Amino acid sequence: MPEPPERLIRILIVDDHPAVRVGLTSMLQTQAALRVVGSASGGEEALALMEKDAVDVVLLDLRMPGMNGVETIQKMKSTGCTARAIILTSFDTDEDIYGAVRAGAKGYMLKDASLTEMVEAIQAVYANKKYIPREIAARLADRMMRPDLTARELEILKMVAKGLTNRSIGQALGISSFTVKNHVNNIIEKLEVCDRTEAVTTAIQKGIIRIDN
Amino acid sequence: MSGARRFRRRMTIPSLLAGLLILVAFGIAAYWRSPLRGLPYRDSFAAGKAEEWQAFGGTWELRDGSMRDDSNERGAKLFSGSPYWQDYSVEADVMLLSATGPASDVGLILRSSDEEEGVYAYSGYMTALHITRGFASELLLGRVEHGTYTVSAPLVPELQPSRWYHLKLLAYGCRVVATARASSSATPTVVSMTDNNCIRSGRVGLLSSHSGGVWRNVVVRRATEQDLSEMLAEGASSGNPPTQNSSNTLRSFLDERLEEPSGSTQQGLPPGPKSVPIGDIGLDLLSQSRKVTVRGLVTLTSPTLFVQDSTGGIAIQQETPQLLKIGDEVEATGDASPHAFSSVLNNAAVRVLWQSAPIPAVSVTASQAATGAFDATFIEVEGRLRRKQYLPNNSLCFDFDAGSQSFRAIMSRESGGNLYNRIESDSMVRLRGVAVSDPAYTSDSAAFAVLVPSGKDFMVIAGPPWWSAGHLLVIAVVLLILALISYLLYQRLENWRLRAVVEEREALAYEVHDSLAQSVAGIGFQLEAIRVGTPTELEHVHRQLDVTTELVRHSHREARRSVDMLRSRQLESEGLLSALTTCAYRLVVGSSVQISASSSGTLPPLSLRLSDTLCRIGQEALANAVRHAHPKSLGIHLDCSQNLLRLLITDDGTGFVEDPDQPSFGILGMRKRAMSISAKLEIVSTPGKGTVVTVAVHVPSRVTIASLPARLWGFLRRKHHAGAAGKADPNSDR
Numbered sequence: 043m044p045e046p047p048e049r050l051i052r053i054l055i056v057d058d059h060p061a062v063r064v065g066l067t068s069m070l071q072t073q074a075a076l077r078v079v080g081s082a083s084g085g086e087e088a089l090a091l092m093e094k095d096a097v098d099v100v101l102l103d104l105r106m107p108g109m110n111g112v113e114t115i116q117k118m119k120s121t122g123c124t125a126r127a128i129i130l131t132s133f134d135t136d137e138d139i140y141g142a143v144r145a146g147a148k149g150y151m152l153k154d155a156s157l158t159e160m161v162e163a164i165q166a167v168y169a170n171k172k173y174i175p176r177e178i179a180a181r182l183a184d185r186m187m188r189p190d191l192t193a194r195e196l197e198i199l200k201m202v203a204k205g206l207t208n209r210s211i212g213q214a215l216g217i218s219s220f221t222v223k224n225h226v227n228n229i230i231e232k233l234e235v236c237d238r239t240e241a242v243t244t245a246i247q248k249g250i251i252r253i254d255n
Numbered sequence: 256m257s258g259a260r261r262f263r264r265r266m267t268i269p270s271l272l273a274g275l276l277i278l279v280a281f282g283i284a285a286y287w288r289s290p291l292r293g294l295p296y297r298d299s300f301a302a303g304k305a306e307e308w309q310a311f312g313g314t315w316e317l318r319d320g321s322m323r324d325d326s327n328e329r330g331a332k333l334f335s336g337s338p339y340w341q342d343y344s345v346e347a348d349v350m351l352l353s354a355t356g357p358a359s360d361v362g363l364i365l366r367s368s369d370e371e372e373g374v375y376a377y378s379g380y381m382t383a384l385h386i387t388r389g390f391a392s393e394l395l396l397g398r399v400e401h402g403t404y405t406v407s408a409p410l411v412p413e414l415q416p417s418r419w420y421h422l423k424l425l426a427y428g429c430r431v432v433a434t435a436r437a438s439s440s441a442t443p444t445v446v447s448m449t450d451n452n453c454i455r456s457g458r459v460g461l462l463s464s465h466s467g468g469v470w471r472n473v474v475v476r477r478a479t480e481q482d483l484s485e486m487l488a489e490g491a492s493s494g495n496p497p498t499q500n501s502s503n504t505l506r507s508f509l510d511e512r513l514e515e516p517s518g519s520t521q522q523g524l525p526p527g528p529k530s531v532p533i534g535d536i537g538l539d540l541l542s543q544s545r546k547v548t549v550r551g552l553v554t555l556t557s558p559t560l561f562v563q564d565s566t567g568g569i570a571i572q573q574e575t576p577q578l579l580k581i582g583d584e585v586e587a588t589g590d591a592s593p594h595a596f597s598s599v600l601n602n603a604a605v606r607v608l609w610q611s612a613p614i615p616a617v618s619v620t621a622s623q624a625a626t627g628a629f630d631a632t633f634i635e636v637e638g639r640l641r642r643k644q645y646l647p648n649n650s651l652c653f654d655f656d657a658g659s660q661s662f663r664a665i666m667s668r669e670s671g672g673n674l675y676n677r678i679e680s681d682s683m684v685r686l687r688g689v690a691v692s693d694p695a696y697t698s699d700s701a702a703f704a705v706l707v708p709s710g711k712d713f714m715v716i717a718g719p720p721w722w723s724a725g726h727l728l729v730i731a732v733v734l735l736i737l738a739l740i741s742y743l744l745y746q747r748l749e750n751w752r753l754r755a756v757v758e759e760r761e762a763l764a765y766e767v768h769d770s771l772a773q774s775v776a777g778i779g780f781q782l783e784a785i786r787v788g789t790p791t792e793l794e795h796v797h798r799q800l801d802v803t804t805e806l807v808r809h810s811h812r813e814a815r816r817s818v819d820m821l822r823s824r825q826l827e828s829e830g831l832l833s834a835l836t837t838c839a840y841r842l843v844v845g846s847s848v849q850i851s852a853s854s855s856g857t858l859p860p861l862s863l864r865l866s867d868t869l870c871r872i873g874q875e876a877l878a879n880a881v882r883h884a885h886p887k888s889l890g891i892h893l894d895c896s897q898n899l900l901r902l903l904i905t906d907d908g909t910g911f912v913e914d915p916d917q918p919s920f921g922i923l924g925m926r927k928r929a930m931s932i933s934a935k936l937e938i939v940s941t942p943g944k945g946t947v948v949t950v951a952v953h954v955p956s957r958v959t960i961a962s963l964p965a966r967l968w969g970f971l972r973r974k975h976h977a978g979a980a981g982k983a984d985p986n987s988d989r
Contacts, residue, residue, distance in 0.1 A: 057773075059769075059773035059774070059776075059777060060777075061773060061774045061776070061777025061778070062773050062776050062777040062780070063777075064777060064781070065776070065777035065778065065779065065780030065781040065784070066777075066780045068780065068781055068784035069780040069781070069783040069784040069787070071784070072783075072784050072787035072788055073787075105768075105769075132768055132772040132773065132776060132811070132814070132815055132818075135822075152815075153772070153773075153776035153779070153811065154776065154779065154808045154811040154812060154815075156783070157783040157786075157787065177841065181841070203754075205750075205751065205754055239750065239753065239754075242754070242757070243757055246757065246761055246822055247822045252761075
């Protein structure tokens with residue numbers, strides 16, 4: 043089916059799972075208006091490919107070994123890459139959505155989206171519009187209402203999650219345990235929880251912190 | 256650097272613990288090998304116990320509070336104590352049961368080791384009362400080392416069966432000395448030896464040979480050099496006037512000549528012609544006051560003068576008081592007025608003959624002393640201090656208990672010094688003094704009184720027992736602190752456990768997300784591709800593809816929900832309700848569906864598995880309702896009564912008719928899940944009116960200590976909310 047080449051949307055698929063890459067490529071290749079120029083298993087590889095080839099839309103997984111989705115978007119922006127990013131993920135924690143959108147993702151889709159939805163999204167984003175499904179948008183708005191944790195608070199929250207006491211956190215960061223306590227209180231207030239244990243579980247649930255393997 | 260520091264910190268506690276452990280081990284070893292462990296030792300025969308004794312031969316048994324061997328076996332032995340005891344003495348009342356054998360022995364052993372059954376089959380020192388048929392009896396002392404060498408002294412008066420003798424054996428360094436006396440006041444027979452290259456330590460034992468024997472009041476004490484010389488001096492100072500036989504002064508003829516106590520060179524002076532044995536005065540009850548002369552050693556000077564010879568003691572009222580010292584040998588002449596137990600010499604003229612060594616105390620029990628047999632005698636007795644007080648006549652008074660007996664000790668305030676403050680109530684005390692049964696001293700409240708010469712004659716054997724009020728308070732406080740610490744530790748552990756669970760579930764979530772969900776997503780994409788590539792004429796293929804695609808989507812959603820579930824924490828029923836409500840809100844976001852959530856009854860704490868499964872069934876029901884029934888409102892209700900927990904998901908949507916041949920995957924999954932927790936799933940749907948999904952599961956009634964507070968809290972909260980609307984918005988407290 044010969045189509046005018048300027049109308050083809052050039053797509054790059056970035057996902058660390060081969061099953062997803064192969065499946066997505068097969069599915070999108072069936073669409074005449076789209077052209078999958080390649081697939082990458084990680085952020086670094088994707089950036090290298092984009093330097094070589096012009097890409098219009100990048101379908102990005104969020105969680106990947108090495109450079110993750112959000113980091114890849116940030117890197118793309120800093121290198122002046124014009125490709126637009128759509129996050130395509132199985133995750134839908136509030137923090138993931140928020141983080142991706144804040145980094146500059148134009149679209150956010152779950153992997154169980156249908157082909158029609160996906161084509162719709164790609165075309166919308168290609169046309170420089172945003173594509174965020176309704177229910178995800180609602181949660182995004184919800185998340186926007188909540189104040190961000192500062193970097194220090196995030197650092198402390200991660201240590202709390204590891205089970206450290208205020209005193210040992212203070213020792214590790216070189217601050218007094220009272221300061222740590224203040225930070226922890228701020229965290230508890232911002233996350234709208236009752237205690238530090240709940241703060242940790244809520245933070246994990248909302249995707250604010252991850253437990254490293 | 257920080258790694259090293261962390262390593263150091265991690266090693267600190269184990270190394271401290273190890274150090275502590277080693278210290279404790281050393282402490283235990285030092286205690287175990289201590290030459291003083293368990294001293295002073297006193298047998299518990301009277302209490303009917305003899306577990307700590309080990310027999311080699313003989314028929315040892317406890318009878319009437321004493322240890323008895325009825326066999327005529329040669330070399331019957333019974334041992335006890337620590338093999339590390341070194342310088343100590345053992346004493347006991349010993350009785351020979353028969354003298355019918357060729358040569359009968361009963362005696363004591365010390366510093367024994369390497370014991371076996373058989374005659375002389377041990378290494379140690381022994382002393383024995385020995386009688387050979389047709390010959391005189393002897394006090395034997397010897398070293399036994401699977402064989403024997405002995406020294407001996409003739410025993411006077413002749414050894415008689417069925418009579419108590421007090422036998423004492425002491426070893427200090429390489430000096431060993433033994434004494435035997437027929438009664439507490441009798442002149443002792445002393446025999447001693449110096450054993451170069453001696454046996455240094457060992458256990459204590461009883462022995463009998465060719466005759467049965469009885470032992471009681473076995474006492475083992477630590478021995479000092481002073482004890483040794485005192486014992487030797489007993490033999491030396493026994494030269495007070497003999498009563499029947501002038502050859503009464505005895506000592507070991509094999510032993511080297513003993514050093515005489517200073518000033519007693521007149522040893523063995525024949526009795527004055529007029530003097531009578533003190534013990535005889537009391538016998539002469541009929542003759543009233545008469546003039547007698549007695550000789551003896553001063554045992555007490557204040558408040559009354561007491562003098563004692565080998566037959567007994569007497570109180571002396573001096574005509575003209577003169578300064579006397581304890582240990583002075585005196586001759587007193589006065590009017591004897593006999594009493595039931597002891598006598599008083601009134602208007603006596605006292606003459607000091609010479610200075611001698613103080614008379615040794617006779618060790619008796621309180622019960623023995625209470626008989627009056629030891630009246631006016633210098634005794635040693637033990638008791639537990641009950642009460643202490645100052646008497647108006649400037650003296651100290653201590654009340655003691657010893658078994659069923661009670662007695663009191665009296666001494667002047669000056670000689671007592673700080674004794675009053677030093678001795679705590681309930682202490683075990685051994686004291687020496689002159690026993691009196693005069694009501695003037697006993698105030699009729701005690702069986703007898705002991706007039707104690709000085710503070711030195713008070714020895715605290717053991718302090719008050721640990722269960723005094725102060726100690727109990729300390730123990731209570733310590734226990735309280737321990738309980739607090741263990742509670743904190745428990746909390747910390749519980750926290751760790753919870754965190755471990757959260758981490759484990761997070762890891763599982765990651766696993767599900769990373770492998771399962773991704774593969775399912777990939778398959779879904781492939782299916783879409785196939786569907787697009789399939790010509791539209793192949794309708795049945797398209798239909799199958801549609802079903803497969805729906806199946807795959809469902810699986811993907813399931814996987815995602817699993818991940819969600821694993822990330823959230825539904826440890827309680829409240830968590831279940833709020834999780835379902837959150838899920839419902841998520842499903843209907845952007846639409847105008849009303850959601851109500853409520854609970855009734857006491858919601859029991861649920862296991863993770865149960866709450867997980869209920870949550871998944873609820874989620875599926877909610878998703879089905881939102882996706883297919885287009886309801887205006889959704890209801891989530893949790894109810895528990897009589898251990899039956901019911902979860903109700905209601906909607907007012909279109910309803911559906913279940914096709915028994917082709918149920919939806921969602922409903923199949925719900926049934927399967929309900930089955931896995933033995934729950935009953937009921938779906939009642941009326942087309943046009945809505946659907947009610949009910950899950951009912953039996954929750955085991957668990958009233959444990961852990962669940963009690965939760966139950967109580969639930970009960971109180973229900974009370975508090977009584978009257979308020981049954982419906983509670985779970986998000987209201989967020």
